[in-house]
Amino acid sequence: MFQKPSFFKPIHTTHISLMEAVLVAMSTKEDDLCSLTTDKLSYDLTTMTSDVEIVTSGNRRIPAHSGVLAAASPVLMNIIKKPVKRYRGCGSKRVIKILGVPCDAVSVFIEFLYSSSLTEDEMERYGIHLLALSHVYMVPELKQRCSKGVVQRLTTENVVDVLQLARLCDAPDVCLRSMRLIHSQFKNVEATEGWKFLQEHDPFLELDVLQFIDDAESRKKRRRRHRKEQDLYMQLSEAMECIEHICTQGCTLVGPSNVVGNNNNKSTMVAEKSKPCKAFSTCYGLQLLIRHFAVCKKRSNDKGCLRCKRMLQLFRLHSSVCDQPETCRVPLCRQFKKRGEQDKKMGADTKWKLLVTRVVTAKAMSSLCQSKKNKCEEEAEHLIKTKELARFVD
Template sequence: MALYADLDALRASAADVRIVTSDGQTIAAHSYVLASASPVLERMIDRARCRGWGAAAVLGVPSDAVLAFLHLLYSSDAAVVLARSRRLVAPGTEELVAAHGPQLLALAHVYRVGWLKRAAEAAVSARLTADRAVDMLKLARLCDAPQLYTRCARLAAKDFAAVEASDGWRFARRHDPALELELLQLLEDADSRRARWARARASQEAYRQLGQAMGSLDRIFAATGGGTDDDAPSQSSAGPAGTCAGDGDDDATCQGLRLLMRHFATCARKVAPGGCARCKRMLQLFRLHASVCDRPEQDQPCRVPLCSHFTAKMQTEKADKTWRLLVKKVTRARAMAGMADRQVPEVVAMSWARYSTSSKWARN
């Protein structure tokens, strides 16, 4: 590798400091290179010189990792690469970082080499496996590596069976209960987060369907033209005469509303004690439509039954907080659906066509 050749060439010059590893190996180096790369090494070298020593100890990792660490510090074009591109390490050093990722992450954290720490963290995260998730989680916690920490937590939540069968998990259960508790808490948080997201998606889908129902009511009674907004839906106005203009979900929603209104028009239990659950649901839909209807603000008559009745009632009676929140969310869902279905301007479509070979504008 060219990087090793560069280091060997520098070693031929006058080396003024020696790096001692855990196994007693000594590596000749240059103080100005190490001091410019790491403020911690700079202080260590200055302290060693004050005491008359010519060596600095880099302990805790194998000598191969220390040698790789020094090779990366000697990379003369690393700073240029970082300044001019988005790459984390210099070209040709990715394999070196990948081979000693955890050790380089620990060394870069201890000796405050920021660019190398980011590169090692990315390399370890990209090659993370379930059998090493617990060990790397502890390393990420010790080295303040949030990207690696999050990656370990997600992998443990995704494949906990494989993580539980690893040696790291068995060691943590026997000797590190704090780490075991932390990992279990992460799994519980992940489960809670997934459940919360599922509830949020279900709520958004319900608001979207209610927004579709409001639009379907407008289309049904605009098509029938029957009845006034103060009349209850009759057989003629709410029956099958109303047409549903739409496909897919809109058409299914419209057909369901027509069946519900047909039941409402003929049901005799809606005035009986206790009432009818389906009729109550229809009345709630009429009330919701009156809450989101914007035609009275535009001085336009609304053909949906009971719209003006519920509008006048809302002006005299204040709705509860839950109902106001429902109206707000349904209104927002309708607005978002309208933005998604709006026609794209021709100028915007032509600009998009530059990046899409399948566009009709690109074919012209």
């Protein structure tokens, strides 16, 4: 496998075998052909006398320079500082073995140490192997680029292998994206050979994946429930505004119109026209409830009326959020306000307090969003007028 210096944090033996198994499973038959191909390194320093030879799995020997390798990788620097071991046929050159990955991937790795360049085709073919090499030999720039490249090329077929290697290579971003892909396409991933290998050889990682999926589903349910609650609070906030609108101004579409008398003091009344209500559906429903509440005869019975009880709750909620009870024209506002003061002395209901707080918060957020929306609309209108004026001047 990879040659590791003494100061480099060792990887556990089982992890090394697992990393090598993943790399071998993902590599093609390039190792069989690498001894027949020629080196493709294009950096100019190869014209100088090299003092290091990199030996790959296919027994390919890549010439390199100790100064360049030591400057690019602290792990290689530590290897180079060790005493030279003589090998037959190598002369006085130092030999560094990089095994366990395709020899072409090693060539690309060495070329990156010289030129810091990596093509898309090289990333497509050797990205997973370069990620392992960049981790073992501590090349952070290459590791960052490989992490992005590997994430962009994740599929249901290779995601389990990438996840295993990413955990060994300490690449949390790759792990997270792999987990998310497994969660979103678990049925397809479950049918792959990689998942079956994971179940047989790494049950702890399988447990982590299943726990991640369970947590993700729980978070999704909580977000959905929270969204429904926020929608409910926004609807109640809108209902409070509509109640004030109906009881103070009236609504020309569904409620009593503002009435103006003529100069002759006759009984003839003229409805004042105004713009349609913005929250028509909510306003219309509340208007019907108010009309029913005014004429309902079951309200005084023992069983009571469900619609009247709902209207009373809305009146009570309005009274809890109203800050001007003395001048408010909403029915029962002052009565509920006095009753609320008595409940405070006796200890008010905690759930009702929480409901009032959240409705007030929703009302404030709605006002803030509306003000931002109006500001954006004003800026857009100003920009349009400016452009029209500039066009007219030209």
